[in-house]
Amino acid sequence: MSITMSxxxxxxxxxxxxxxxxxxxxxxxxxCWFGKRKVLEDVNLVMERNTVVALIGPSGCGKxxxxxxxxxxxxxxxxxxxAGAVYLNDVDIYGPELKASVTRQRIGMVFQKPNPFPxxxxxxxxxxxxxxxxxxxxxxxxxxxxxxxxxxxxxxVKNRLDAPGGSLSGGQQQRLCxxxxxxxxxEVLLMDEPCSALxxxxxxxxxxxxxxxxxxITVVIVTHNMQQAQRVSDTCxxxxxxxxxxxxxxxxxxxxxxxxxxxxxxxxxYVNGRFG
Amino acid sequence: MSTxxxxxxxxxxxxxxxxxxxxxxxxxxxxxxxTTVLFAITPLAGPVGFVIVMYSxxxxxxxxxxxxxxxxxxxxDRAVTVVISSAAAFTILPLxxxxxxxxxxxxKSLTWGFFHHTMEGVAPGAPASAGGAFHAIIGTLIQVxxxxxxxxxxxxxxxxxxxxxxxxxxPLVRVIVDAMSGLPSIVAGLFxxxxxxxxxxQGFSGLAASLxxxxxxxxxxxxxxxEMLKLVDPSLREASTAxxxxxxxxxxxxxxxxxxxxxxTAVILGIARIAGETAPLLMTSFGNDRANxxxxxxxxxxxxxxxxxxxxxxxxxxxxxRAWSAALVLVAIVLVLFVVARVLxxxxxxx
Ligand SMILES: Nc1ncnc2c1ncn2[C@@H]1O[C@H](COP(=O)(O)OP(=O)(O)OP(=O)(O)O)[C@@H](O)[C@H]1O
Ligand SMILES: [Mg+2]
Numbered sequence: 001m002s003i004t005m006s007x008x009x010x011x012x013x014x015x016x017x018x019x020x021x022x023x024x025x026x027x028x029x030x031x032c033w034f035g036k037r038k039v040l041e042d043v044n045l046v047m048e049r050n051t052v053v054a055l056i057g058p059s060g061c062g063k064x065x066x067x068x069x070x071x072x073x074x075x076x077x078x079x080x081x082x083a084g085a086v087y088l089n090d091v092d093i094y095g096p097e098l099k100a101s102v103t104r105q106r107i108g109m110v111f112q113k114p115n116p117f118p119x120x121x122x123x124x125x126x127x128x129x130x131x132x133x134x135x136x137x138x139x140x141x142x143x144x145x146x147x148x149x150x151x152x153x154x155x156x157v158k159n160r161l162d163a164p165g166g167s168l169s170g171g172q173q174q175r176l177c178x179x180x181x182x183x184x185x186x187e188v189l190l191m192d193e194p195c196s197a198l199x200x201x202x203x204x205x206x207x208x209x210x211x212x213x214x215x216x217i218t219v220v221i222v223t224h225n226m227q228q229a230q231r232v233s234d235t236c237x238x239x240x241x242x243x244x245x246x247x248x249x250x251x252x253x254x255x256x257x258x259x260x261x262x263x264x265x266x267x268x269x270y271v272n273g274r275f276g
Numbered sequence: 277m278s279t280x281x282x283x284x285x286x287x288x289x290x291x292x293x294x295x296x297x298x299x300x301x302x303x304x305x306x307x308x309x310x311t312t313v314l315f316a317i318t319p320l321a322g323p324v325g326f327v328i329v330m331y332s333x334x335x336x337x338x339x340x341x342x343x344x345x346x347x348x349x350x351x352x353d354r355a356v357t358v359v360i361s362s363a364a365a366f367t368i369l370p371l372x373x374x375x376x377x378x379x380x381x382x383x384k385s386l387t388w389g390f391f392h393h394t395m396e397g398v399a400p401g402a403p404a405s406a407g408g409a410f411h412a413i414i415g416t417l418i419q420v421x422x423x424x425x426x427x428x429x430x431x432x433x434x435x436x437x438x439x440x441x442x443x444x445x446x447p448l449v450r451v452i453v454d455a456m457s458g459l460p461s462i463v464a465g466l467f468x469x470x471x472x473x474x475x476x477x478q479g480f481s482g483l484a485a486s487l488x489x490x491x492x493x494x495x496x497x498x499x500x501x502x503e504m505l506k507l508v509d510p511s512l513r514e515a516s517t518a519x520x521x522x523x524x525x526x527x528x529x530x531x532x533x534x535x536x537x538x539x540x541t542a543v544i545l546g547i548a549r550i551a552g553e554t555a556p557l558l559m560t561s562f563g564n565d566r567a568n569x570x571x572x573x574x575x576x577x578x579x580x581x582x583x584x585x586x587x588x589x590x591x592x593x594x595x596x597x598r599a600w601s602a603a604l605v606l607v608a609i610v611l612v613l614f615v616v617a618r619v620l621x622x623x624x625x626x627x
Contacts, residue, residue, distance in 0.1 A: 071518065073514070073517070073518060076514075076517065101520045101521065101522055102520065103520075104517065104518055104519065104520040105519070105520030106520075108518065108519070109515075109518035111511060111514065111515065111518075113511060115509065115511040115512055115514070115515045117512060117515070117516075117530055117533075117534070118512075118534055119530070119533035119534045119536065120533075128516075128519065128529070128530075129519040129520070129521075131525075131529055132516055132519050132520070132521035132525050132526065132529055132530070133519065133520045133521060133525070134525070177515070180515075180519070181518075181519070184519060184520065
């Protein structure tokens, strides 16, 4: 819905102008390696504040890798290397001003496979981010309810907050993971194919959640589902890895534009499903 | 006919009913009779041969019948199920025999007095009813508890270092832990004897025994815990890190709680490893006829393995009876510890 309602997008129908955009997150010249193998080359992307940015592209083109550079998860892989910079509100997250753990608190992440903590109850799962970062909270009950409401899970679990996190269904677990990420009040939420393990109903609910949280959070979502990209995202970036060329962005811009009138023929082929 | 089984009351598939029991017992009985006849009229002889022949006949018939009535797949399925079940039964057979033997021998002179008397002032030739193992029981409980208390933090920390921290010294630590697990228990005893009892002049004590037992327990706890940590889904560590947790909090709040029942298993295995150790005690706690729980740190102390050893070696009839009773108590204590640890491992603490 924010696609049609955001006036900024209607005015700027061409490529997003970096100077006028309020960037929550900005990637500059990102290149990634696993060992000697370069999997991403010179990726530049501006992620505008309080919008949903979709990363699309064929399997293996480096979407997950790129996403993981945005909150410093990439460096946890022993062989991983990185070049370039990522700016969170114009502060380089790889610079000395920001600790990795603080960066990750401010830039949350939801994974492809739901991974609630099995040794914790639903409530403890929601509050786990605070416990894990040693953050004190005044009214934890209120926070639990707020996060679960945001993740549209409250109605389903309000009577079993003490049940183990693993006892929920897959779709509920994924929304619990979203609630867990929201409870630490991040500025950006990264989602790597959050619906690929879910049924259509759960997918729909997660998409609703995404639209809702985008009012005050910047969301970056990787998806293989073109309809989903169209439904939830404001802007889109198309990644591609070609023979002898590591993953890079072929084209990025407003989702509407990318899907109706893409500049590059390869984008056109991909969004219309005529692609490898 | 089939509608009855489709609707009908809820039932569990493949339950073991009367029919299944008959299908099992009938071939068993036939095999028994045929084998008895075979052994009577042919040169076949001996109990081991009897069991083998009878078992083969039984399986063959069982397979043949299931195959005729339910088809080849069902025949194979059932025959393999029975073979595997009997293999499992076979492995616990020695255990059952040993336990049965200990119970039979030990229960004979096991009286209430055995639990609250000590051997203080009991004459060498006194009947089994005089004297008891109270002092040895508390000694064992104290020493094992103390050893666990000393060892578990080190063991778990070692496992965390090997599996979570993965520091530079992992290969070295691994070699040391492996070497320790191959350490003969008497060498652990000698080590504590040389360093603690004599070297530092601490003398024989329950604590010295606990130290030796702790040394023996450490590799078991460390390696088993490490295996349990390996089983923790890496995506949980990732989720925790992505929430902004430093590694130590991830380990403390996510990894260890998730592996909790596994770690308890590791501790049980460690306790099982040391509870019956005798050799290292000879040089560390030495043995005592009196109960002295408050002097654990300073005086020689009895424990059940030492009690058994000392009673057996005195070779009086009554002493041997006491030794058997003590063996029964020791086995029972280990069993109770297992059950308690299992229960602790299963239930989540209420919040
Ligand atoms: N841990 C790793 N070690 C080595 N190579 C890796 C690792 N993770 C990813 N790669 C490689 O990096 C490239 C990009 O992988 P990435 O997971 O980012 O792709 P993706 O676009 O997310 O694909 P998908 O859509 O299938 O999830 C792939 O060629 C992959 O083989
Ligand atoms: Mg991926």
